[in-house]
Amino acid sequence: MKHFTRLAAAAVVGAVMGTAAVAQELYAPNLSYRTGPFAATGIPLMNGQRDYMLMLNARDGGIGGVPVNFEECETGYSTEKGVECYEKTKGRAIVTQPWSTGITLQVLPKTNVDEIPILAPGYGFSPMADGKVFQWAFNTPASYWDAASMIVQYLEAEGSLEGKKIAFLHLDHPYGKEPLPLLEKLSADKGFEMVPIPVGLKEMQNQSAQWLQIRRERPDYVVMWGWGAMNAGAITEAVKTKFPMENFIGVWWAGHDADLKIVGADGAGYKSISWSYPVLDAPVLADIKQHVVDAGDSMSNPEEMEGVFYNRGLVISMILAEGIKAAQEHTGNAEITAADLRWGLENLNITEERLAELGMTGMVPPFQTTCANHTGHSGGWMLEWDGEKFVKVSDLLMADAEVIQPLEAEKAAEYAEANAPWAVSETCDAES
Amino acid sequence: MLYRTAGQFKTSYQADQALFPVRQDAILLGIILAFAWVIFPLTASEFTFQTLLIPILIYSLAAMGLNILTGYAGQLSLGTAAFMGVGAYACYKMVTIMPWMNPVVAILLSGVFSAGIGVAFGIPSLRIKGFYLAIATLAAQFFLVWLFEKWAWLYNYNASGAIQVPNLKMFGVYVAGPQADSMVQYFVVLAIVTLMTMLCINLTRGNLGRTWKATRDMDIAAELIGINLMKSKLTAFAVSSYIVGVAGALFVFMWRGAAEPNLFDIPLSFRVLFIAIIGGLGSILGNYLGAILIVGLPVVLNTLPAAFGIPVSSSMVEHLNIMIVGALIIFFLIIEPHGLAQLWRLIREKLIIWPFPH
Numbered sequence: 087m088k089h090f091t092r093l094a095a096a097a098v099v100g101a102v103m104g105t106a107a108v109a110q111e112l113y114a115p116n117l118s119y120r121t122g123p124f125a126a127t128g129i130p131l132m133n134g135q136r137d138y139m140l141m142l143n144a145r146d147g148g149i150g151g152v153p154v155n156f157e158e159c160e161t162g163y164s165t166e167k168g169v170e171c172y173e174k175t176k177g178r179a180i181v182t183q184p185w186s187t188g189i190t191l192q193v194l195p196k197t198n199v200d201e202i203p204i205l206a207p208g209y210g211f212s213p214m215a216d217g218k219v220f221q222w223a224f225n226t227p228a229s230y231w232d233a234a235s236m237i238v239q240y241l242e243a244e245g246s247l248e249g250k251k252i253a254f255l256h257l258d259h260p261y262g263k264e265p266l267p268l269l270e271k272l273s274a275d276k277g278f279e280m281v282p283i284p285v286g287l288k289e290m291q292n293q294s295a296q297w298l299q300i301r302r303e304r305p306d307y308v309v310m311w312g313w314g315a316m317n318a319g320a321i322t323e324a325v326k327t328k329f330p331m332e333n334f335i336g337v338w339w340a341g342h343d344a345d346l347k348i349v350g351a352d353g354a355g356y357k358s359i360s361w362s363y364p365v366l367d368a369p370v371l372a373d374i375k376q377h378v379v380d381a382g383d384s385m386s387n388p389e390e391m392e393g394v395f396y397n398r399g400l401v402i403s404m405i406l407a408e409g410i411k412a413a414q415e416h417t418g419n420a421e422i423t424a425a426d427l428r429w430g431l432e433n434l435n436i437t438e439e440r441l442a443e444l445g446m447t448g449m450v451p452p453f454q455t456t457c458a459n460h461t462g463h464s465g466g467w468m469l470e471w472d473g474e475k476f477v478k479v480s481d482l483l484m485a486d487a488e489v490i491q492p493l494e495a496e497k498a499a500e501y502a503e504a505n506a507p508w509a510v511s512e513t514c515d516a517e518s
Numbered sequence: 519m520l521y522r523t524a525g526q527f528k529t530s531y532q533a534d535q536a537l538f539p540v541r542q543d544a545i546l547l548g549i550i551l552a553f554a555w556v557i558f559p560l561t562a563s564e565f566t567f568q569t570l571l572i573p574i575l576i577y578s579l580a581a582m583g584l585n586i587l588t589g590y591a592g593q594l595s596l597g598t599a600a601f602m603g604v605g606a607y608a609c610y611k612m613v614t615i616m617p618w619m620n621p622v623v624a625i626l627l628s629g630v631f632s633a634g635i636g637v638a639f640g641i642p643s644l645r646i647k648g649f650y651l652a653i654a655t656l657a658a659q660f661f662l663v664w665l666f667e668k669w670a671w672l673y674n675y676n677a678s679g680a681i682q683v684p685n686l687k688m689f690g691v692y693v694a695g696p697q698a699d700s701m702v703q704y705f706v707v708l709a710i711v712t713l714m715t716m717l718c719i720n721l722t723r724g725n726l727g728r729t730w731k732a733t734r735d736m737d738i739a740a741e742l743i744g745i746n747l748m749k750s751k752l753t754a755f756a757v758s759s760y761i762v763g764v765a766g767a768l769f770v771f772m773w774r775g776a777a778e779p780n781l782f783d784i785p786l787s788f789r790v791l792f793i794a795i796i797g798g799l800g801s802i803l804g805n806y807l808g809a810i811l812i813v814g815l816p817v818v819l820n821t822l823p824a825a826f827g828i829p830v831s832s833s834m835v836e837h838l839n840i841m842i843v844g845a846l847i848i849f850f851l852i853i854e855p856h857g858l859a860q861l862w863r864l865i866r867e868k869l870i871i872w873p874f875p876h
Contacts, residue, residue: 121833162836169568260666
């Protein structure tokens with residue numbers, strides 16, 4: 087009977103937790119992953135997100151005078167734990183930040199029923215941009231299809247792609263397959279040949295077979311959609327096989343400083359598209375140093391704080407904080423609900439002036455979301471590894487909305503149909 | 519005292535062979551069933567349904583399927599997760615091709631597909647045994663997961679390569695998909711698991727179960743007393759894979775809501791195998807005890823610091839959790855290598871003769 091008392095105790099604990107009284111705070115949990123196989127890439131992002139919110143709490147007393155409770159729920163990047171965290175936090179959370187494509191896929195249909203905004207900056211399902219269908223999902227400021235479109239544009243600027251060959255090295259996982267529909271379309275439009283080369287989850291660290299194929303195919307460019315251990319594996323393999331690094335381009339999650347520090351100067355020329363950039367003399371970093379690091383509250387370290395991922399974490403929390411602020415101003419309440427936050431995230435307007443006020447000029451391109459456009463399509467910059475750090479090598483690149491939008495609408499409609507009955511937003515029209 | 523069997527006389531063979539020769543066992547089971555069917559649904563929160571009750575039941579069912587094969591028939595298998603995957607994908611294809619189909623019927627039918635695949639991969643068991651057979655089932659594991667990735671028809675050519683459970687209705691109520699209520703899903707899972715458990719208990723006590731046990735204990739001796747080994751092994755593979763397939767369909771349709779191929783990879787196989795081993799091979803009760811320890815305990819441990827207001831970061835809790843559960847597994851296996859079910863059996867023996875041990 088021991089196990090049943092244990093179960094009953096759990097039931098009581100669960101019931102109590104669900105109904106516990108809440109002090110005045112904005113509960114914005116983060117489904118973090120500081121453990122498990124992807125922890126190395128997770129920790130800098132989580133630290134950045136956390137430090138920004140702690141800074142707001144210390145400097146301004148939170149947002150609109152209400153402190154943010156930025157609690158972390160550890161998932162270890164495991165889908166099962168992620169769903170557990172979602173269920174645990176959804177009772178009083180105003181937002182859910184799932185942090186893995188697997189968890190996003192599971193949670194996405196549930197948020198539409200539970201009516202909680204899901205904030206997946208720069209990841210998740212690209213058609214989430216269609217705010218009419220995905221009322222509760224936000225992948226600001228740019229989607230994977232934006233990334234694919236920007237990379238192709240950048241390559242086109244170097245010369246026509248007609249007749250060229252691009253190898254698409256990707257994780258064999260929903261995340262890695264995400265840009266395939268767009269790349270297929272672009273390859274038909276622009277006349278280049280696209281060779282998809284999948285890397286299985288078990289082969290991440292040892293990609294000799296894939297790079298042998300790359301050597302045989304002799305592509306002009308390699309575009310990589312990698313994550314976790316796969317990035318370091320691919321970059322070391324590229325160095326080993328003497329693939330010209332300047333023709334090797336990764337998505338924004340494949341631009342982690344630590345992965346390139348392994349190869350150092352040999353990796354010079356490697357590029358990564360990104361919608362965030364570390365501006366080390368930005369006022370926001372000085373504020374974080376003053377209010378969080380010097381107070382001993384940060385879990386980060388100076389080396390990490392100069393990296394792309396930590397600074398991306400800051401931008402992600404900024405987007406959430408701006409969404410909360412917009413919602414507070416709209417409703418007049420300091421303590422907002424999940425539905426209010428949805429309005430806030432739909433009415434983000436991050437202009438250059440606003441970025442300057444936030445002390446984040448140059449850290450993210452300006453963008454604006456609407457009811458129908460949940461991505462904002464900020465565009466991004468091409469970053470290049472110079473042997474020691476990532477530097478900007480392009481002007482702001484903008485994704486080709488004319489190609490992406492019809493595809494988004496098509497796939498979003500397909501999703502809604504497969505998940506019928508799916509509540510869609512009736513209030514916003516496509517133009518607004 | 520509580521378990522006194524004095525005065526419970528058996529006057530016929532039938533009474534002696536009954537499922538519960540001791541009255542208290544039947545009462546205990548009645549209490550457990552009352553908890554599962556009435557008290558938990560009335561008291562549990564959605565969190566409890568989604569992270570404790572439903573997963574524990576589904577994992578118990580999967581472990582029970584494996585236990586038929588490994589614990590009763592003695593055929594070691596490392597391909598459980600792949601057979602769960604067959605059930606899940608079969609169910610997905612059935613409900614997308616025939617949307618009018620009753621979801622519970624689809625779930626029960628999907629086991630048939632995994633039973634077929636299980637028998638096919640069980641054929642080598644006629645020639646090889648033990649670790650060699652484990653390697654053969656490992657081949658099934660790798661091959662089937664590869665198939666789930668590469669055969670786009672299985673996931674309806676979805677760009678992400680994952681399957682997503684549509685909203686399914688039964689008698690006007692949503693039972694699967696995001697619209698479904700947790701309590702409804704719990705009752706569906708509970709009903710199917712109860713049914714399967716009854717089936718397993720009776721199968722393992724009957725003729726078929728005895729031939730399996732004979733095969734497990736010594737296959738040459740079993741053959742000499744006239745047991746058809748081929749029939750015995752293949753029926754074990756079929757029944758086991760059927761139950762595992764149903765568990766896989768429940769896993770995706772009643773709990774996860776979406777699945778990508780690598781969900782059905784080796785870690786899941788090992789998890790189910792651990793549940794079966796720690797619970798106790800060759801026992802039905804053990805699967806439940808094992809699932810509670812391996813699936814339920816970490817969830818409960820995760821909520822404890824917050825419930826007592828101890829300020830520990832959640833990654834720290836996760837690390838502690840891994841250590842505590844790991845230590846407990848070792849502890850239980852040292853004090854009782856035959857699993858938690860054997861531990862309960864010993865406790866029960868002691869209770870029966872308490873307070874006057876011989």
